[in-house]
Amino acid sequence: MPLARGQALAVRRSGAKCGLPAGPNDRPARHSFNGTLVLSSAEMETLPETLESRTVFDRDTKLFPDVSIDFFTHEDHLVPADRDLIRSGSLAPGGSF
Numbered sequence: 001m002p003l004a005r006g007q008a009l010a011v012r013r014s015g016a017k018c019g020l021p022a023g024p025n026d027r028p029a030r031h032s033f034n035g036t037l038v039l040s041s042a043e044m045e046t047l048p049e050t051l052e053s054r055t056v057f058d059r060d061t062k063l064f065p066d067v068s069i070d071f072f073t074h075e076d077h078l079v080p081a082d083r084d085l086i087r088s089g090s091l092a093p094g095g096s097f
Helices: 005-014
Strands: 034-039 067-074 077-080
Antiparallel strands (some): 067 077
């Protein structure tokens, strides 16, 4: 179930863990952000380069889907507004998983 912005802030303020732990290369946010990241579909590089099954259930296994994801910053964290499964590539007219 997606978290509303207020819910995500409440989880963070409570000290409960949400999201991934900080990594050794993490840096504080330079600016606040409240917007949408838009990624265009692209063929992914894979190992092995040639997949045994390039197409499964009429979907391209090497295609990264078009996707738009809403984010906002809270303190030094970039928080996804929707923490549910993103199915954009698997919905019509998408062609990936």
